[in-house]
Amino acid sequence: MTDAPGAPWSAPSPRLWRMRQAEVGALAVLGVVVALVVAVSEVRAAIIVGVVALLLASSSLYFVRRRVRAWGYLEREEDLLVRRGVLVRRLSVVPYGRMQLVEVTAGLAERAFGLSTVKLHTAAAHSDARIPGLEPDEAARLRDRLAALGEAKAAGL
């Protein structure tokens, strides 16, 4: 693509995949529980609901895995590249000088897995540079590095 050949793209932590699996699993369990509740009155409907839930979960794992693998980021000298998406492929190039703030967040699932998301904000609403599923050390390193670079190269609006 646009990077120099052989440039090493960094990927989110491998545990992001496990986290997504857990999320899908939780949804499947929810489906099965609903099935069990329904089973009290209507057995046939319950079986259908349960089977559908399990089928959806197992097939969605395939897509989820591809999506997890699609995430990547590359710190270049002047800008950060973030790529994501399978169906719709996106690549964002955000110059460090344009960063307004760097945000590190961790949702419920991410906290349970000890991961966090680093989000870059520019003055444009669509810049959209977000890297999920980072190890805490890597998130902190990225945050500090981006903040430092942002300050060094800051440009006015």
Added chain:
Amino acid sequence: MTTPTSAGARTWERLHPLSPVVRGSGSALALVAVLAISQVRTDNGSSSRVDVDFAVIVLVLVLGVVQWLVTRWWFDGAILHVETGLLRRDSKTIPVARIQSIDLVQPLLAKLFGVAELRIRVAGSGKDERLAYLHVDRATRLRAALLASHHGLDPATPEPGELALTVVPGSRLAMSIALTGSTVVLVAFLAAFAVTTAVSPKEGAAVGAFGFVYLLGLVTGIWRRFNTQYGFTVASAPDGIRVRRGLLGSVSETIPIRRVQALRTIEPIAWQPLHWCRLEVDLAGIMKRERGSGSPSVTKSLLPVGTTELASSIRSLVVADLGVVHTPPPRRAMLKAPLSYHHLAAGHDDVVAVATTGRLSRVTAWVPLDKVQSVRRVQGPLQRALGVATVHLDVAGRRVDASFKDRDVAEADRLVADLTVLCRAARARSAGADAR
């Protein structure tokens, strides 16, 4: 006039003493109307109700006066300080460096009293800062001082002279408004109403009653457009582009050229035979931290209607478009964008990117490369099948402004690489110009 009160070395000034009257008169008038109606209705008159109404009016005025008493402002040459609030003191500091534009607004009533409101748009702030109202002369002087200081000059520099570029004739404005969708709807409705009434008056009345509220909205919208854009005057001055407009009230805007994030000309389909277009600029507004970051951009009109030559001469004040080569995407992109393919085109040089899109209206956007926040390449499934991709240039605000839509993949990749480098160079250049 304003009353200077000294607090140490600071010279605080009050707003114009008539401000509570001008500001409150709208609601006061409404109240008087309500009072009058209730008076007519209960003409045998319980006097206590009248007292209550009267008390409300007095209260509104008293609150206005209190608001006036507790509001003061002070400009120290680099920062505008505004303090207001009785119970919760609200003290604002507005650094001139962050000013995006300054408007001098005079509604009809303010015009009659010779006062004006100063609206200052600041990057990174929630809303416009308003000083309502100041004496017109004071407001003009303060605007000159703020702008001079914004451009790094002595605040005492008098307002520089300007070069008038154009005045939009009222007839052309009326014509352009007549050629928009809302007028067509209005005429169609009136025709329908006339026909129905001719056939059967009873049903005509029903149709009239049904559409009345909607019609009222339409007419108000058309009137507002005419009223706010009447006498549209564009002038260029060293401190920015100046726009004056308004029929009953008047608005005078000053837009520092370097604050423009993007320009856009819009050619509605009904205007295309006349070679007319509208010219708009985007300024950076508010920075929000929540999801969907970025600032809702503020769009200002630089020309409500005019020939394309006129629009491009005004545009050249802001961005130099020295014949950027505009190329359409490959023909196979027609499958992906069948309705807008005939307008799609884009190109760039090392200063500006230009992109045209639109289905019925043709919308052309110019983005100075030093204002680009980020470059994005997006490819959906259909685009992948066709071997095309879209490259977006994001500027401050919610609108994606220049998109190289549906370009050949190889070209898209080259665009991402080239534009990233060109934008960096443009940024460095403008940073150098700032430091000068």
